[in-house]
Amino acid sequence: MIVFDLQCGPLGHRFEGWFGSSSDYEDQQARGLVSCPVCGTGDVSKAVMAPAVGRKGNQMTARVAKADLSDHVPAQPVANTPLPPEAVAMLKAVAAMQVEALKSSTWVGEKFAEDARAMHYGEKDIAPIHGHATLQQAQELAEEGIPVAPVVVPVIPPEEAN
Known part of the structure; x- marks a missing residue:
C-alpha cells in the first residue's frame, strides 16, 4: 500500500488516499474514481508531501519513562489548520x-x-x-x-x- 496526500483543485481541501501502487492511483484517477471527500470534485491531484524516511538501523530510539506518558498530549495535525x-x-x-x-x-x-x-x-x-x-x-x-x-x-x- 502507498499513501498519497491529495488536494482538490477548486477549494484546496487536503486528504489522504491509500492505493495499491502509484500506477493504481494513476489508473483510478484516469477513470474518474478519485474525488474530494469534502466537496466531491474530481479535480484532484497529488499534494506536496514529505517522504517517509525510516530511521537508520544503527540509531538508538528515544526511550520514554512510564511516568512521562501521563503528561503526553498528542500533537494536533497542522494540515489545513493554522498553527497554534x-x-x-x-x-x-x-x-x-x-x-x-x-x-x-x-x-x-x-x-x-x-x-x-x-x-x-x-x-x-x-x-x-x-x-x-x-x-x-x-x-x-x-x-x-x-x-x-x-x-x-x-x-x-x-x-x-x-
Missing part, C-alpha cells in the same frame, strides 16, 4: 534571535565549507560566518569535528536582497 499561537510566537522568537546572531556574522556564500575548514585548521582567523553548504559538505565538516549548524529561517544572500 504558541507555535507562531516561538517561530517569530527563533527568527528574531537568528537575525540578531547574523548581524555579527559575515556572509561567505558558497565558500562556507572552505572558510569554516580554514578557520578550524588555523589557516584563517576565527570569525562567525554564514553561507551555503550542501548536505554532503556539512556532513564532512561535522565528521572532521568542525562545528556547523543550519539556520532555521532561510537567509537571503545580500546580492539578492532588495
Whole structure:
C-alpha cells in the first residue's frame, strides 16, 4: 500500500488516499474514481508531501519513562489548520534571535565549507560566518569535528536582497 496526500483543485481541501501502487492511483484517477471527500470534485491531484524516511538501523530510539506518558498530549495535525499561537510566537522568537546572531556574522556564500575548514585548521582567523553548504559538505565538516549548524529561517544572500 502507498499513501498519497491529495488536494482538490477548486477549494484546496487536503486528504489522504491509500492505493495499491502509484500506477493504481494513476489508473483510478484516469477513470474518474478519485474525488474530494469534502466537496466531491474530481479535480484532484497529488499534494506536496514529505517522504517517509525510516530511521537508520544503527540509531538508538528515544526511550520514554512510564511516568512521562501521563503528561503526553498528542500533537494536533497542522494540515489545513493554522498553527497554534504558541507555535507562531516561538517561530517569530527563533527568527528574531537568528537575525540578531547574523548581524555579527559575515556572509561567505558558497565558500562556507572552505572558510569554516580554514578557520578550524588555523589557516584563517576565527570569525562567525554564514553561507551555503550542501548536505554532503556539512556532513564532512561535522565528521572532521568542525562545528556547523543550519539556520532555521532561510537567509537571503545580500546580492539578492532588495
